[in-house]
Each structure stands twice: as structure tokens, then as C-alpha cells.
Amino acid sequence: MEMKATREAYGKALIEIGKNEKVVVLDADLSGSTKSADFKKVYPERFFNMGIAESSMVGTAAGMALSGLKPYASSFAVFVTGRAFEPIRQSICYQNLDVVLCGSHSGISVGEDGGSHQSVADIALMRSLPNMKVVVPCDYNEAFLAVKASLEIEGPLYIRTSRAKSPILTSIDDKFELGKAKILKEGSDTAIVACGMMSYIALEAAKLLEKEGISVAVVNSPSIKPLDEETIFTLSKNVSKIFTLEEHSVIGGLGGAVSEFLSENNPVAIHKIGLEDVFGESGTKDDLFCKYGFTKESVAERIKKKLG
Amino acid sequence: MSDIESLEQIAKEVRRDILVMLNKSGSGHSGGSLSVTDILVALYFGKIMNYDPHNPEDEERDRLVLSKGHACPALYAVLSKAGYFERDLLWSLRKLGSPLQGHPDSKKLPGIDAATGSLGNGISQAVGMALAAKVLKKKYKVFCIVGDGEMDEGLVYEALNVAGHYKLSNLIVIVDNNGLQIDGKCSDVMNIYPLKDKFDAFNFKTFEIGGHNYKSLLDTLTTAKRNVLKPSAIIARTVKGMGVSFMANKVEYHGVAPSDDELKRALEELK
Numbered sequence: 001m002e003m004k005a006t007r008e009a010y011g012k013a014l015i016e017i018g019k020n021e022k023v024v025v026l027d028a029d030l031s032g033s034t035k036s037a038d039f040k041k042v043y044p045e046r047f048f049n050m051g052i053a054e055s056s057m058v059g060t061a062a063g064m065a066l067s068g069l070k071p072y073a074s075s076f077a078v079f080v081t082g083r084a085f086e087p088i089r090q091s092i093c094y095q096n097l098d099v100v101l102c103g104s105h106s107g108i109s110v111g112e113d114g115g116s117h118q119s120v121a122d123i124a125l126m127r128s129l130p131n132m133k134v135v136v137p138c139d140y141n142e143a144f145l146a147v148k149a150s151l152e153i154e155g156p157l158y159i160r161t162s163r164a165k166s167p168i169l170t171s172i173d174d175k176f177e178l179g180k181a182k183i184l185k186e187g188s189d190t191a192i193v194a195c196g197m198m199s200y201i202a203l204e205a206a207k208l209l210e211k212e213g214i215s216v217a218v219v220n221s222p223s224i225k226p227l228d229e230e231t232i233f234t235l236s237k238n239v240s241k242i243f244t245l246e247e248h249s250v251i252g253g254l255g256g257a258v259s260e261f262l263s264e265n266n267p268v269a270i271h272k273i274g275l276e277d278v279f280g281e282s283g284t285k286d287d288l289f290c291k292y293g294f295t296k297e298s299v300a301e302r303i304k305k306k307l308g
Numbered sequence: 309m310s311d312i313e314s315l316e317q318i319a320k321e322v323r324r325d326i327l328v329m330l331n332k333s334g335s336g337h338s339g340g341s342l343s344v345t346d347i348l349v350a351l352y353f354g355k356i357m358n359y360d361p362h363n364p365e366d367e368e369r370d371r372l373v374l375s376k377g378h379a380c381p382a383l384y385a386v387l388s389k390a391g392y393f394e395r396d397l398l399w400s401l402r403k404l405g406s407p408l409q410g411h412p413d414s415k416k417l418p419g420i421d422a423a424t425g426s427l428g429n430g431i432s433q434a435v436g437m438a439l440a441a442k443v444l445k446k447k448y449k450v451f452c453i454v455g456d457g458e459m460d461e462g463l464v465y466e467a468l469n470v471a472g473h474y475k476l477s478n479l480i481v482i483v484d485n486n487g488l489q490i491d492g493k494c495s496d497v498m499n500i501y502p503l504k505d506k507f508d509a510f511n512f513k514t515f516e517i518g519g520h521n522y523k524s525l526l527d528t529l530t531t532a533k534r535n536v537l538k539p540s541a542i543i544a545r546t547v548k549g550m551g552v553s554f555m556a557n558k559v560e561y562h563g564v565a566p567s568d569d570e571l572k573r574a575l576e577e578l579k
Contacts, residue, residue: 050470051466066414095415
């Protein structure tokens with residue numbers, strides 16, 4: 001299977017949408033890592049390095065949006081959402097500005113840098129702000145299409161990308177639609193709703209379970225806010241338990257969004273698989289995935305246990 | 309009446325409106341609204357800013373970002389006088405459904421170029437507007453008023469750094485240097501001085517003037533507008549509560565509206 005990182009798609013898509021002269025790109029001294037440097041190579045006059053100052057980057061982006069530009073501002077997920085939370089709230093969300101924030105190196109798959117650089121709460125932070133929309137693409141193609149589509153999306157948008165390469169499971173000919181989830185695999189016994197590179201793990205775990213006679217539906221839900229309520233609701237009608245899977249805390253992320261929606265509309269049991277209210281640590285991505293339960297085997301095991 | 313006398317007359321009327329607004333709302337920031345009044349009157353009525361109240365979204369307009377958003381009663385009174393909206397709207401300040409929010413909201417009121425309130429965020433947005441003008445090849449200026457207490461916030465210095473780095477000569481930062489913040493004197497709460505040295509170090513062209521002296525205000529703002537090499541900073545020494553004797557230099561009036569009796573006495577002084 002072809003492997004590529006979603007952050008690579010951010011850089012490539014920026015070049016494409018850069019044809020629009022309103023597009024400006026800002027970074028906080030991590031442009032080589034977030035891949036916004038790809039844009040800089042093609043459109044240096046519309047790229048602005050803000051230095052290691054995420055709050056300033058976000059505030060500046062707000063002022064640019066107020067002046068008719070379409071800013072894209074990126075840094076590591078943990079910094080752009082955490083350090084800049086206040087200007088995101090006051091300057092971007094409060095004024096409902098057309099600013100796209102991209103948080104790369106999300107989750108624990110950033111690896112060796114350790115817990116200080118791993119974002120376990122960025123989805124929760126961004127999802128809680130009025131007007132903010134949150135997208136977590138599952139692979140390179142989906143990330144590319146999401147960034148391209150973001151040009152037309154009004155209001156603030158947070159796109160979460162990853163450092164690590166992950167398998168490509170969607171097609172570049174697909175269409176990205178905000179608020180839409182996709183069924184990757186049908187199943188009748190239970191279902192997994194996943195996002196980011198966990199959608200691939202969900203598929204693989206479902207295959208393992210299939211061998212043991214458990215039929216698992218897998219839904220890729222890149223749009224966490226707005227959530228594809230219709231698809232989730234239909235899914236919940238067909239199974240008695242739903243699992244969510246994300247490289248994020250079990251508090252406030254995709255699992256939180258699905259729980260909040262279903263608890264009011266069709267309260268089936270929901271089991272959230274993610275980081276159990278803990279920080280990550282240094283290690284290779286694979287070692288970390290083993291330790292924190294993000295391998296296909298450990299996901300399959302947990303599902304089997306819960307199904308009883 | 310000379311130009312300066314007529315500005316002083318406008319300022320008197322603005323101060324009266326501020327006090328009535330605050331009294332009617334029963335809450336709000338008196339001291340800082342009165343200290344910033346002359347700066348705003350100079351900008352809007354001293355032929356400094358290019359604006360059209362009938363076309364508040366005009367892309368070519370000069371921008372005003374009141375980074376010390378809590379002083380918005382002064383801005384509201386000035387905007388209404390400049391023709392952005394009816395004066396009667398002033399009396400709805402801070403009331404449910406009013407476009408005159410407790411801190412300025414660009415989505416609710418014409419003439420508000422940026423929503424502010426949480427300190428330090430306005431100047432960062434102003435920097436973005438100034439940088440955008442360079443991308444869009446527009447000639448507008450961005451005026452940003454920050455409070456001296458606000459200069460405790462780290463984001464202010466990040467914004468100054470960007471302005472100096474990108475040589476945003478279209479940015480004019482004005483410090484309403486009234487010397488007081490909620491918990492006391494700026495020099496006691498968190499010493500921000502020396503201000504001029506700080507701005508100079510951030511590659512600003514810095515001016516120090518009396519913030520209630522219209523000749524100084526107009527001359528310096530005009531000079532700053534002509535600056536083509538660097539951003540400008542104007543440190544305007546002001547008096548918190550200016551114009552009302554019992555409010556002047558009193559930190560107690562930072563976030564307190566005048567009572568009916570105080571309003572009566574204040575309006576008497578501002579006749």
C-alpha cells in the first residue's frame with residue numbers, strides 16, 4: 001500500500017490553491033515540517049514567517065482576513081491550538097473569520113519528540129469554540145482534497161495533519177465534503193467510527209475480527225465538526241454498540257462528538273478508543289502505538305472484549 | 309473658532325456622551341474612555357484618518373483598532389458623531405441586543421474594524437491589516453491604540469516584533485499612557501517603562517507627546533503618516549478620567565460608571 005504523510009498534502013494543496021491571489025500562508029518557524037514551505041517556494045511574496053510566535057501568527061492572520069485575504073496558518077498541532085488558543089477565540093472565531101489553521105505533527109505519532117510536542121487535546125480545544133470547524137483527514141488524498149476544498153469553506157477551519165506516513169485508502173478522485181463521513185466497510189455486528197490514520201487501523205482491525213466471525217462496519221469521519229449526523233444516526237440504528245477510534249484523548253474529540261450526538265438521538269453504547277486521559281512520551285511511532293493501544297491487534301482485542 | 313478649539317469642543321461633547329452612556333448602562337470603563345478621547349477625536353475629526361461613514365467596509369479606508377477595547381464608549385461616541393450611526397443608539401450600550409457591546413464587536417457595529425477586548429489581540433490584528441495592505445498594494449494606514457496596562461501582555465511584543473521585522477510603515481501604534489491600570493499604577497503593578505526605548509528597540513520611529521494637546525497630536529500623527537521606512541509609535545501621555553476633576557487620575561474609576569449624582573457633577577464641569 002502506498003504510504004504518504006497528510007502533512008505532505010497540505011504543502012502540495014497550498015501550491016494548487018495559491019493560484020488564488022488572496023491566499024497567504026503563515027508559519028511559525030516550522031514551515032519545513034508543516035510543509036507550508038512548499039508554498040513559499042512558489043509564492044514567496046505571499047508567504048510570511050512569523051517566527052516562533054504562534055499567538056502573533058494567528059492574530060496577524062485574523063487581521064489579514066479582515067482585510068480580504070484568505071490566510072492559512074500552520075504549526076505543530078499542539079502549539080497552534082494551545083499556545084494560540086486565545087487569539088483563535090477572540091480574533092478568529094469571535095469574528096467568524098475565513099482563516100484556515102493547520103496543525104501538523106498531531107497525536108502521539110510525532111514520536112520521539114515526546115509528550116511536550118504531542119497533541120492529545122487539540123481536537124477538543126478547537127471543537128469547543130463557536131464557529132470553528134474541525135477536519136481530520138485519514139490519508140494523503142483526503143488531506144489534499146480537504147485543503148483544496150477549504151478555499152471555499154467560510155469561517156474558521158482547523159485541519160489536523162500528521163508527521164508520520166500512513167497508508168492511502170481513499171482516491172484522489174473522491175470529493176471532500178465538510179460534514180460528510182464515508183462508510184469504508186459495511187458490517188452488521190458493530191461499527192467503528194474513526195478519523196486520521198486511525199481509519200486505516202480500524203479497517204485492519206475489522207478484517208481481523210471478520211476472521212473470527214464478527215462483522216464490523218467502518219466509517220471514516222474526517223469532519224468532526226460539523227459531524228455527519230445522518231450517517232452516524234443510521235449506523236447506530238443497525239448496531240447495539242459503536243466504537244470510536246482516534247489518536248487523541250478520549251475526552252472531547254471524535255468520541256466526544258459522537259457520544260454527544262447519539263446520547264440525545266439514539267443512545268446506544270459507545271466505547272471510545274483513544275488516549276485514556278494521559279500524555280504521550282518519547283518513542284518510535286510504532287512503539288508508542290503498541291503501548292497506547294493503537295495497533296490493529298489491540299483495537300480488535302478491545303472490541304472483542306467489549307462485545308463479550 | 310480655530311480648528312483646535314473646534315476639536316476641543318467636539319471632545320467635550322464626546323466626553324459628555326461617554327458619561328451619559330456609562331451612567332445609563334450602569335457599568336463600563338470611565339477612566340480609560342476619558343483618557344483616550346482626545347486621541348480619537350484627533351484621528352476622526354482632525355483630518356488624520358481617511359474614512360467614509362456611509363461606506364464603512366471601503367477597502368481603501370484607514371483602519372482604527374482599539375486594542376484597549378474596554379475604552380469603547382469613547383469610540384462609540386466618536387463614531388456616532390462621525391455619522392456611522394444615530395446618536396440615540398449610544399444609550400443602548402451594554403444592553404441585551406445592542407450592537408454596542410461591552411467590548412467592540414466588528415460583526416455588530418459599522419465602523420468597528422476589529423473585535424477586541426481580550427488585551428493584546430487588537431495590536432496583533434492591526435499588524436495583520438498592515439501586512440495585508442502590502443500584499444494587496446493598498447495605501448491605507450492602520451492606527452492602533454493600546455493601553456499602557458495592556459503592554460503587560462506578551463502578545464503586544466510579538467506584534468511589535470512583526471511590525472518592525474516587516475517594516476510596516478503603514479502602522480501607527482498609539483499608547484494611551486495614562487499610567488494607571490486596575491490594580492494601581494502601571495509602574496507598581498508591572499513596570500512597563502521605559503516605553504520609548506522599547507519601541508525604538510523594536511525598530512519603531514517613536515514619538516512622545518501630550519495626549520490631550522491637539523497641536524501635538526495632529527502634528528505627530530501627520531508626521532507618522534508620512535513615515536515610509538518604519539512603523540510609528542506615539543506614546544501619548546494622558547490623564548485617566550481626563551475632563552472630570554473627581555475622576556482624574558483615580559484608579560477607582562477604571563471600571564466604574566458614574567452614578568446619577570456623579571453624572572450631574574461631571575456634566576456641570578463639561579459645560
